Amino acid sequence: AARKEAARPGRLPSSPPRRPPAMAPKYLKKGAAETAPVDYSRLEVGTKLMAEADGAYYAAEVVTVSDSAKRWKAPVKVHFLGYDAVHDEWLGADRLRSKVLRGDPPGSVGKDKAGPKQGKQAKGKGKKDPTEFDSYLNNRVNAQTLTQYIIEQTKGDKQLAMLMNAIQHACKVVSNAIEKAGPAGLYGLAGNANATGDDVKKLDVIADDIWIECLSRSGVCGLLVSEEQEKEVIIQDAAKRGPFCVAFDPLDGSSNIDCNVSVGSIFSVYRRVSADDSPCTVSDILRPGTDIIVAGYCMYGAATELVITFAHGVQRFALDPALGEFLFVSDMKMPADGGKKIFSCNEGNALQWDPPILKYVEDCKDQGYSARYVGSMVSDVHRTLLYGGIFLYPADKKSTKGKLRVLYEGFPMALITEQAGGHSSTGMYKGKLGRILEVMPEHIHDRCPIIMGGERDVKAVLKLYE
Secondary structure: OHHHHHHOOOOOOOOOOOOOOOOOOEOOOOOOOOOOOEOHHHOOOOOEEEEEEOOEEEEEEEEEEOOOHHHOOOOEEEEEOOOOHHHOEEEOHHHEEOHHHOOOOOOOOOHHHHHHHHHHHHHOOOOOOOOOOHHHHHHHOOOOEHHHHHHHHHOOOHHHHHHHHHHHHHHHHHHHHHHOOOOOOOOOEEEEEOOOOOEEEHHHHHHHHHHHHHHHOOOOEEEEEEOOOOOOEEOOOOOOOOOEEEEEEEEEOHHHHHHOOOEEEEEEEEEOOOOOOOOOOHHHOOOOHHHOOEEEEEEEOOOEEEEEEOOOOOEEEEEEOOOOEEEEEEEOOOOOOOEOOEEEOOHHHHHHEOHHHHHHHHHHHHOOOEEOOOOOHHHHHHHHHHHEOEEEEOOEOOOOOOOOEHHHHHHHHHHHHHHOOOEEEOEEEOOEEEOHHHOOOOOOOOEOOEEEEOHHHHHHHHHOOO
């Protein structure tokens, strides 16, 4: 009797049939006798739809469709995209949204109904109608990936493409290590100091190993310079070396890592100038920043973002952890008017500064500037690029060359700042005002003063030296 009852269209069975026909039409809500049947037979494994959970709809895909009598109310198992499989759930049509489930009752589509729709499509010349998935597809499927961007920018240079993919892989692995640092017991000091005298954290050592392994195994690097290594790393094996020299700070701002403040990695890439038939020499990388072919930084914060320049504009990518891929966010351009009035510096060193720097900071306070200082160069420069203002780490009486290193902090950040429409300067350095990118490093861990930001503010500092 139940089977006969279920076979009548337009009526709900009083109780679930024991053996319904395979993929038989089910109904939207029990007791809604006039509700049109929902045909689940058009749902296939992998079909994308929207599924309700806790009162909100999320992007999901079909895992399976059951014809079991036990699942007649919720025959569709869905996987919520971007979430673990433990959140998979069996749902019915009342909690699903999909064009596949909006089918009209059999026989109701006639010439009158079909005609206008066909005419609309002809008028739109085949354009797709908007769907509930547009925002999802635009953000995660249609967005350009960093891999695609690298292929486009390297213009057939396979070795450079290999290098850039090795760099993005290193950034992903470091990001994962930072994310798991607390539970894995990776906070705290490693018990030694690096080549520049800074205390080394456990994550400094791990990040350094990751970068060196990723770059040396890429087969396209000839020389590596790391903040954590006292000497340059030269690839001796001719079968494993290539034309590129890379300088990097594997974990900038690591003094903040234990308190969960944003940190980052910074890198610059040179093409060797010595003969390819022998190992690289340190002179291949002790060159001005104007010779850099690629520079960038990766910031590990609330999100992992990679900012990169091939010396023609600056692009910003964000890591989608569900996809394991960096997706394009935007081009980066500093505000033409200088942006927000923000100055960023360590005022704890103020007593050691040159009078012009000290006067500029006092002027900023008088003019209503806001003070913002994280203590991680990546974070402070990233904010300056986006919002405007100025970042300073000048020379002082105690550190006559400044504190920040040229090859893997000053050069890459200066190139990015200038490519984003900003200015960079050393201030008064070696008796003259100079451009950071024109400094000639004397050794791999050489330092230089840093003044960078919008034209409005950098020029205001330099004017005080005149």
